[in-house]
Amino acid sequence: MVKHTYETLGETLFEETLENGLRVYVFPKPEFGKCFAFFATRYGGMDTRFQLGGQWLDTPMGIAHYLEHKMFDTPDGNALQKLSATGASPNAFTSTAITGYHFECTDRFYENLRILLEFVSVPYFTEESVEKEQGIIGQEIRMIEDNPSWQVYHMLLEALYQHHPVRNSVAGSVESIREITAQTLYHCHEAFYTPSNMVLCVAGNVDPEQVCAMAREILPKEKKTPIPRDCGQQEPEEVFQRETSREMAVSAPLVQLGIKVQPAQDGAAQFRQRLLGDLACEAWAGHSSPLYRRLYEEGLIDSNFYLGYMDYPGCAFLVADGECKEPEKLRDILLEEGARLGREGIDEGLFRRLKKAAYGNYVRALNSFETLCVEQAKGYFSDQAPWSFPEVYETITRQDAEAFLRRWIRPEQAALAVIRPGGKAQ
Incomplete structure (x- = not known):
């Protein structure tokens, strides 16, 4: 592993790129009792049009956020419950450009890391569970749409940009998420949840080499090339709407x-x-x-x-x-x-x-x-x-x-x- 020392900041960082393309960063903190792990993919609300298998796919607005919700489903239960049962505090988020899954814990770190790497790398969707989730996320979208702070920010993005997908709502709309199927989710996971498009960052009282060894053991071995993405037509310099x-x-x-x-x-x-x-x-x-x-x-x-x-x-x-x-x-x-x-x-x-x-x-x-x-x-x-x-x-x-x-x-x-x-x- 490559060691970086930032003397001015008092920070030490270990870095390694695995054979499958995953970049791993570890901040050793032996003096602390807690640990934090963040496993993320370069895939967010703006990435609705991309190329997979030589063909361009147009996916519904809000699908990255929807996929984040569904990733916690596993054949033998819910990953959130598994992490909570081991004393971890798990969560996830989807932004315009990335989706991240994380947990914090004071004990059983490697057990929790294994759960995190396994459920994020192995998708499990059924048409029934995907359809059921539409009601849950639809309710979440309605709550967001009733929030004036969210509305004014979304209005601003739509006024600033005519083409760039940053103007899309990360959560999507009640109408757009109805178009999401299990097969669409599998396509998006195949495209973006590959080690070469992801990063694992850890901070705490951990062994950097052991973190890398666990990632090598659990994650797919194949290294894939980045897929083309479409961010819309070129934007004019001036705003779309005053x-x-x-x-x-x-x-x-x-x-x-x-x-x-x-x-x-x-x-x-x-x-x-x-x-x-x-x-x-x-x-x-x-x-x-x-x-x-x-x-x-x-x-x-x-x-x-x-x-x-x-x-x-x-x-x-x-x-x-x-x-x-x-x-x-x-x-x-x-x-x-x-x-x-x-x-x-x-x-x-x-x-x-x-x-x-x-x-x-x-x-x-x-x-x-x-x-x-x-x-x-x-x-x-x-x-x-x-x-x-x-x-x-x-x-x-x-x-x-x-x-x-x-x-x-x-x-x-x-x-x-x-x-x-x-x-x-x-």
Whole structure:
């Protein structure tokens, strides 16, 4: 195994690529009593069109999330119950770009790891169980659709992007999941749940070699080549729709302002742009910025206001989120101030403080085993080195942040999504 030592961060990481293509990462933590394991595939809500066996398949929206639910079924019971019976705390999630299964435990780690690797690698579906799950997930979808925070974010993505599948709901719709069959799930598992498309990350008092040995024993031996995926037609640089709104039962308008930016071309550049984008957002209207204080004092935003950078494969955007009684006024002020900072500059002292704060937040996050494993997995899938952030921050200057704002804070890059008080959609 390859050993990486990050002296600045006080972290040690072991890495190995198995013969079947699985990448394994282990963070040894002999001084801790708990362990965390994360087994993930580069497959999420955006991956609905792909090629399998030389043919293109179009699968229903929400199928990656549906598959995540069904993966816990085994011929002799439910894997969640098995893990809970051994004292583990298991869970799973599906995002736009990945699906991950994980557990935390203080005892019987290797027994739990065996259960995890076995149920994720061996699918078991029947038409009856798939049909039964439609009712459960359909109820979950209805709950999500009744959530104003989810609705306004989904509306924003649909306004920002015309073609990119990031605009698809990860959970799908009640209508789309009705199209899912056991055979479709088997196709998706065959395509994406292969070791060469997956990663195993572990943190805790474990032996890295033993983790690899167990993965070699349990998982398929064959190494498969990556399958082609279709992320839709090329997106125009500007947003698809400038404004969108609907009514729901909220006490005050719920607002999201998105700024569409072009993603960088490779993993290292994407990671740097993410750190740069977050710093630019903090200088623009973060909690330590002059604009935030002004907006707060004027009552346009509250303490829950958020502004940050987000990206997925093939897309990137800035998003401002919060409650505001005058959404259009907030948008205009934000755009005006972002453009002004791009022209006139950011205070050097403020920018230095923001860099130190961002660095400190990153370091504190490393105290979480879950953060270590999930960020390492995401970094692997996007060809990024997440623990290079100390060196990357050193390269980012105030002038970089100003140029970023100058490039992207423009009306044609902005989309406003609003949930307004009321009881029915517009």
